[in-house]
Amino acid sequence: MNNFMVIEHLLAKLSEFLGADLSDANLDAPLPAMIGANASNNQSSQSRAAIPVNIARRDHLTLRQLLMRLASGRGHLLTVGTGPDIAGTMQLWFENGAADGFNVMAPLMPADLQSFVDLVVPALVARAVFAVDHQPTLRQRLGLSTAPSLAGAF
Incomplete structure (x- = not known):
C-alpha cells in the first residue's frame, strides 16, 4: 500500500x-x-x-x-498477519489492559472489513474473547419489551 x-x-x-x-x-x-x-x-x-x-x-x-x-x-496500532495472528495481538492488548475495545479501520472497504469478519472474528470467538450475539435489535439486547408495530397505523 x-x-x-x-x-x-x-x-x-x-x-x-x-x-x-x-x-x-x-x-x-x-x-x-x-x-x-x-x-x-x-x-x-x-x-x-x-x-x-x-x-x-x-x-x-x-x-x-x-x-x-x-x-x-494512521498513527494507530497496525497489525498484519493471519486471522489468528491478529486475534492474538488483540487478545494480548485486551488482557494486559492496553485496550478495552477496538475500532477496525480497514484500508480497503468493504473487502478488508469482510476479511476481518471472516478471518479474525472466528479466531476471537475460538479464543473465547469475543461472543457473537445474534439478537437483532437494541431493545432485545437491553432486555426491553418489543415496541408496538406501526404497521397499519397509517
Whole structure:
C-alpha cells in the first residue's frame, strides 16, 4: 500500500496536524528537533499530536519512515498477519489492559472489513474473547419489551 502514497500530500497533512511547516525538512533525517517543542501551534489535540512525534523519537525513524508508518496505520496500532495472528495481538492488548475495545479501520472497504469478519472474528470467538450475539435489535439486547408495530397505523 505504501507504494501508492504521495509524500507531498502526507507531508502537508503531517505539517498541518503538528502545526509546523515540514515542507523543507530532510525526509531521510530524523524528525526535526523543534517538532513537538511548541505544541501550542497545533490546531488539534495536543496529546494526539504527540503520538507521531513520540513514535518517531522512540523508534529512531526518519521523517520518510514516519510518513510511511502513518500512511499504513494512521498513527494507530497496525497489525498484519493471519486471522489468528491478529486475534492474538488483540487478545494480548485486551488482557494486559492496553485496550478495552477496538475500532477496525480497514484500508480497503468493504473487502478488508469482510476479511476481518471472516478471518479474525472466528479466531476471537475460538479464543473465547469475543461472543457473537445474534439478537437483532437494541431493545432485545437491553432486555426491553418489543415496541408496538406501526404497521397499519397509517
